[in-house]
Amino acid sequence: MKKIICLLFLSIVIFACTETDCGCAAPPIEAMYFPPIDGSTAWETNTIANLGWNQNAVQPLLDYLELKHSKSFIVLVNGRIVMENYFNGHTATSPWYWASAGKTLTSTVTGIAEQEGLINTNNKVSTYLGNGWTSAPLAKENLITCKNLLSMNSGLNDALGDDVSPANLQYLQDSGTRWAYHNVYVKLQDVIDVATPNHTWTTYFNEKLKNKLGMTGSWLTSGNTGSLSVYWSNSRSMARFGLMILNKGKWSETTIVNENYLGLATNTSQNINQSYGYLWWLNGKTSYHLPQSQLQINGSIIPTAPNDMYMALGKDDQKIYVVPSMKMVIIRMGEAADNVNLALSDFDETLWTKISALYQ
Incomplete structure (x- = not known):
């Protein structure tokens, strides 16, 4: 009886593992491979x-x-x-250039700095850059946190181009209330520059x-x-x-x-x-x-x-x-x-x- 139960359980596990969230056959079960970091061109392959x-x-x-x-x-x-x-x-x-795919590098390094206790993404950006890093009224600027930059909801005007000088970072709406794809995320690099x-x-x-x-x-x-x-x-x-x-x-x-x-x-x-x-x-x-x-x-x-x-x-x-x-x-x-x-x-x-x- 125990053998029958064990075999039934094994068959359920095998069946469950043959499909993925995308509805296709799951990849073979094997250890994740990581290539050397010494600059060699060695990298394992599969077919x-x-x-x-x-x-x-x-x-x-x-x-x-x-x-x-x-x-x-x-x-x-x-x-x-x-x-x-x-x-x-x-x-x-x-x-070749990553273009905006490189935003994820900034996101990752921001996370590293936070885990090392150098920054807190819940803090306002001006904690690190000081007042006047935008041209928004001070009360509105102080609403903008590092997390707002990560999430693209700073509330700054995204229609003014990629320039992130203070004069070009203008208030449009309170942070957290409007999502807009904006180059202001690069100010996180300045935050890390100051905080590290x-x-x-x-x-x-x-x-x-x-x-x-x-x-x-x-x-x-x-x-x-x-x-x-x-x-x-x-x-x-x-x-x-x-x-x-x-x-x-x-x-x-x-x-x-x-x-x-x-x-x-x-x-x-x-x-x-x-x-x-x-x-x-x-x-x-x-x-x-x-x-x-x-x-x-x-x-x-x-x-x-x-x-x-x-x-x-x-x-x-x-x-x-x-x-x-x-x-x-x-x-x-x-x-x-x-x-x-x-x-x-x-x-x-x-x-x-x-x-x-x-x-x-």
Whole structure:
């Protein structure tokens, strides 16, 4: 009788583990792999065949990526490279910009600074930058917390461009009452610069994140903002970051960013845009807002993609897709897929139709 019960329990467990949240076959159960951080090119691989995926779906996906001006495409499953392809003269060592996908780097480093007790995201920004970092009335400026910058609900006017000088950061509505995609998030880099003793933003980022993951790359000044806001690296560095995020903030067994903070960062952060966390986009929610729009759109951002996916999205279709249910990270770097250069476009939906053909 005990044997029958044990066998029944085992069969239930096996059945439960063969499906994922996205309705597809689960990846093989194996330990998560992390490549060396010593600068070597060694990185374990897996194959389409070994995963039981559809080899016939590979070429249509690659053809579409090349047609849509891609420069690189990487698929990791359990940390191992399943696909790594370069297009249009790009190579494994070529740097490219993350654009707004790099917002997630700022989010992550903010979490690191908080776990080290250097900042508190509930504090007002002026705690660190002093009064007058905006041109808003002082009482309104003092409403804006670091968490408002992470959540994109500072209440500052998003229609004035990327310049984050005080004169260009103008009050529009009380913080927390309006969601708007705004470059003011880069002031978090200034907060960390002030709050971290014996460090600048760049040296703190390098020590606490970049070097611990074995990433390459550097921050470059963008436009006339005077802020270090655009990160450039090779595609594998982007994949390394995505892998750490997939592993709940750990690189192998080493904690990089607190799992609790990362959980907040990759879930809805406010009650206006359900599909936005702490500078991360969230799939599978009931509604979303687009940049430069106050219109609420019902449904998931990318209906063809897994509902549990969260995303770093940047101008010209820079992408980090993280899919916990499949232990998968996907990277796309390149030029704009179409004639628009927004972080979000219908490119995502078609791309995911072709990606999902690999495993469904």
